[in-house]
Amino acid sequence: xxxxxxxxxxxxxxxxxxxxxxxxxxxxxxxxxxxxxxxxxxxxxxxxxxxxxxxxxxxxxxxxxxxxxxxxxxxxxxxxxxxxxxxxxxxxxxxxxxxxxxxxxxxxxxxxxxxxxxxxxxxxxx
Numbered sequence: 038x039x040x041x042x043x044x045x046x047x048x049x050x051x052x053x054x055x056x057x058x059x060x061x062x063x064x065x066x067x068x069x070x071x072x073x074x075x076x077x078x079x080x081x082x083x084x085x086x087x088x089x090x091x092x093x094x095x096x097x098x099x100x101x102x103x104x105x106x107x108x109x110x111x112x113x114x115x116x117x118x119x120x121x122x123x124x125x126x127x128x129x130x131x132x133x134x135x136x137x138x139x140x141x142x143x144x145x146x147x148x149x150x151x152x153x154x155x156x157x158x159x160x161x162x163x
Contacts, residue, residue, distance in 0.1 A: 040103060043095065044103075047099070048063075048114075049063045049116075049117050052065070053111035060145065064113075064119075068134065070085065071121060089118040092114070093115055097112045100112055119145065
């Protein structure tokens with residue numbers, strides 16, 4: 038039962054099973070939660086994002102343990118958390134949501150600097 042709950046959350050209620058672009062599906066799947074949270078303003082969205090991050094770490098870890106895969110493509114709760122963090126700063130109307138989602142997906146795909154594991158200074162320091 039515990040794993041089933043973790044799996045359901047990690048794939049964000051089925052979005053991660055989308056055959057093409059499960060990350061994009063997860064991002065779009067986060068919009069209903071955003072719309073509920075947006076009624077409470079940016080603080081509610083931030084708290085919701087924090088909860089999704091905490092739950093997501095647990096759920097994704099459970100799925101990784103069970104599957105043995107380092108980064109299972111079906112896990113998309115990280116996209117849910119990421120787009121919620123992005124949407125904290127956008128106006129709560131359709132243009133803001135579309136802009137936030139599109140920019141989030143572009144940056145998620147490009148993974149701009151600073152990337153994990155890269156040195157940040159020319160001399161090799163942190």
